[in-house]
Amino acid sequence: MFSSYKPTWMVEAIYQITPQQLQALGIKAVLTDLDNTLIAWNNPDGTEELRHWLAQMEAAGIPVVVVSNNNAQRVAKAIEPFGLDYTSRALKPFARGIKQAYHKLGLSSKEVVMVGDQLMTDIKAANSAKVRSILVRPVVDTDGWNTRINRFFEARVMKHLQKKHPDMVWRGELNDR
Numbered sequence: 001m002f003s004s005y006k007p008t009w010m011v012e013a014i015y016q017i018t019p020q021q022l023q024a025l026g027i028k029a030v031l032t033d034l035d036n037t038l039i040a041w042n043n044p045d046g047t048e049e050l051r052h053w054l055a056q057m058e059a060a061g062i063p064v065v066v067v068s069n070n071n072a073q074r075v076a077k078a079i080e081p082f083g084l085d086y087t088s089r090a091l092k093p094f095a096r097g098i099k100q101a102y103h104k105l106g107l108s109s110k111e112v113v114m115v116g117d118q119l120m121t122d123i124k125a126a127n128s129a130k131v132r133s134i135l136v137r138p139v140v141d142t143d144g145w146n147t148r149i150n151r152f153f154e155a156r157v158m159k160h161l162q163k164k165h166p167d168m169v170w171r172g173e174l175n176d177r
């Protein structure tokens with residue numbers, strides 16, 4: 001019943017994903033949610049770890065593309081400091097934005113991974129697009145009211161999933177199993 005919300009992996013934070021781990025899995029590009037995955041609303045410039053991680057990905061030739069439900073203006077402004085490409089109005093939990101993003105990169109669904117902090121939007125969208133996914137912990141605990149309501153349902157879905165899939169645990173890195 002909840003399998004469409006099941007992430008492929010669960011990693012504490014996006015910056016714990018290394019180019020080597022991705023390459024070993026045949027992943028050539030990272031698609032990522034914006035809010036609370038890459039940046040926190042109260043720290044729009046991102047952390048030192050994030051900047052270091054982006055530099056690592058760039059050096060390895062792995063594009064990082066933001067896939068966000070927000071409008072183009074908001075997304076463009078938010079990611080300006082990082083110089084990333086993006087797909088806005090992605091309509092997560094639907095597959096549209098993710099498909100658009102990997103088509104634009106000239107890659108297949110098997111060659112990208114979707115990273116996000118929400119099962120009900122990011123992970124569900126990845127599963128709809130048949131793309132592997134990485135759930136990360138939200139960058140900050142405080143959210144807007146709409147996200148807070150989502151998180152209430154997320155916690156319930158997570159409980160069901162973890163009961164059914166005991167291997168669904170938070171890991172320090174992708175291949176840590």
Ligand SMILES: [Mg+2]
Pocket residue numbers: 033034035036037116117118
């Ligand atoms: Mg988010």
